[in-house]
Amino acid sequence: MNQPLDSIASVLEETGEYRVLRRIAPFAPSPVQPDEPTFFGLILDTETTGVDFGQDEVIELGIIKFEYGASGRIYRVLESFNQLHQPSRPIPPEIARLTGITDGAVAGQRIDDAAVGMLAADAAVVIAHNASFNRQMCERRWPVFAERNWACSLNQVPWREEGHEGLKLGYLLIDCGFFHHGHRAIDDCHALLQLLARPLKVSGRLALSCLLETARKPTVRLWAEGSPIETKDLLKAHSYRWSQRRRSWYIDLDEAQMEIERTFLSETIFRRPVAHLPADRFTARDRFSARTNPEL
Template sequence: MLVEIGVQGTLDELGTPLSRVTFVVFDLETTGGSHAEHAITEIGAVKVRGGEVIGEFATLVDPGRPIPPFITVLTGITDAMVVAAPPMRQVLPAFLEFAAGTVLVAHNAPFDVGFIKASCQEHGYPPPVAPVVDTADLARRVLTRDEVPNCKLSTLARVFRSSTEPCHRALADAKATVDVLHALIERVGSYGVTTLEELKGFVRAPTPEQKRKRHLASSVPSAPGVYVFEDERGEALYIGKSGDLRTRVRSYFTASETRARIREMIGIAERVRPIVCATALEAEVRELRLIGAAKPRYNRRSRFPEKVVWLKLTDEQFPRLSIVREVKADAGTYLGPFGSARGAEDARSALHEAVPLRQCTERVTTRTWRPACALAEMGRCGAPCEGRQSPGDYQRHVEDARAAMEGDPGAVFAALEARMGRLAAEQRYEEAAVDRDRLAVFVRTAARMQRLRSLTGLPELIAAAPAFDGGWDIHVVRHGRLAAAGVMPKGAHPTPFVDALVATAETVVPGPGPLPAAVAEESECILRWLDSPGVRLVRVDGVYGLPARGAGRLKERIDLAYQGLEPRGTREGRPLR
């Protein structure tokens, strides 16, 4: 008779009880949100084990750069407070020693850990390899929307009645996070989580909502296309694309999907609507169009084409540069689109530096008269308002501005480069940097618009690219808009297939301006596809090309000059070379 003999497992096999784990709960204050561009101004940390505090670490840090006013308002940390503080190269080894051999804890840990790892790399220290617990992520897993409206530290501290109120100072926020951590550990105990190893597995595991809604992927086909997560009312929550819809949608219900917003979206979603597309380009375009139309709340990159602005050379007797939101069917000249009015203002300032157009907003004709402004005395305007400049003389400036906007921006480049040189010689580096950035906005926007117009000006373009199965992906593009997409089987005769695709393609009636039929993002998708290896032009109605002396050649110089430059305000501005 065989007898089973029980063997008691070791403590290592059972795991490390959470009551015996030493946690270092820490928080950072910084000059901004990106560790690649900003620096740490304060570190606060609390070492706890078994619910007891066994050590604290707190220090201000000299960031080596000015603290932005917004950050000072938020944290209360001023330049005067950090001027005598130790730099990060002195603080970092002390913090790493304090945290050695522990489990790191932070609220929204990727932010704080990212700054620590960047500092380690900068100062020659190996990055910490300790396990990391993110209390924000843990809270999203164990708390419902009925319990908390969000998982911000201030909200959780209030719900769990923390003894310390978070106030955007490092040590206070770290102490509040300690109370939140202990409350969350109590919560996960109800899920049977009692060891560090079980806590790691709990964080990595799919949420109950992800497991419960795996059936939503069951009817999704294995084909390229777009998928739309919808709520019970049919409202789009999230829109994406994939070359294999079934595989991609299934991934949303596994542990590999760690994005908190997406997990929250899955809890609301009631169905997934697949839209099968013929080609990957069609899927990309359809995704853009659907996001722009539905503006799903869980798509961080939702498109708002109605919010773009344009720089317009107006259609009047004495034209001026105006920032507008609508392209009209008039004789005006448009540059854009810009994502913000600030970008359009930067481009206008650059153009005004090279061309002495009037900058007043009133309508000026040969029949009106008003006193000239100071710009006339500075030689920046010919004062047509006072009759000093005839329409013919002023028209030469208008043509120069139009040429810079639509063709060769060399005059703008030369004028700004000369001004930057003068400013740098006078050690006015910040002003030179401002001009550098304005010039970059103008040239890059002009280059983008010229590239877009090379496509949007064509009534029809047909192109083909090799497909994976030996056939051909064929697309019909009209005025920069994808009008039809199809896959020609291997060995098929191209002429009847292309003719049939053209016959069934969308009829596109162009509107005014550089983007007559589609948003810029759609036309740029098509341009990227046209530039991909193996693409062949089948038929082109018109001339497909860029101006020989267009903005593209100067954009290359701009991009080269920006390589290695830090954002505005972090180093001295200098002229483009």
């Protein structure tokens, strides 16, 4: 923003009667050299023809490769990648309206698979705002993503505890005083980069630091196999989900919550000790993958 307009915006904000949203600016590299171990990370976003992992296709892939420190500080952007892809079927009208990506825009376009593989080859982590969706859409076409650690900025940053009501990217930006043009892959990547580089409102911790800390912790999927059918509403109210494939209710937990959850199942659901219910352990390497999706 130029100086005169910036001054006007500041005057408006100082009255307490107005709030000014600023367009996110390009990421500014750190003015200091890293004094800690550093790693390469990717921020990734896709636009797709729909949400069916078996049939729908990626029509746009955006990636930002960046260098970050063990502290969660982001030092610099290394590369920005954004390409369109012509799907095997016409883009649904509702997708074209949402993203602005038309059949004409993608005609003859193809994402460079080799370039994607090179970008991801040395990435310590791949971050997406809804990693469950983006990982499953990507790893089917680009096997390198099945071999990477993934983190989800939607669900693995404590946004609500840090004073944010909405978890969508646009809502989080507005809370921080910014806006962007959403629903294009690379624009969403740049927006997420800015959010992860900022300190959180309540704790003051860097958002990326919180995300990486959570992503590193193993999680456990506990299965309430054989639960009485009349307890389904209790399980749903307790955040359990139904797996049609395994015909069982399940819940994903931090390892530290396991004993509390087993006590709940023993006392409220089964009405008897249930020390040996099946449980699956996940890390960032397999979490959010199609390999661990209980619905597939």
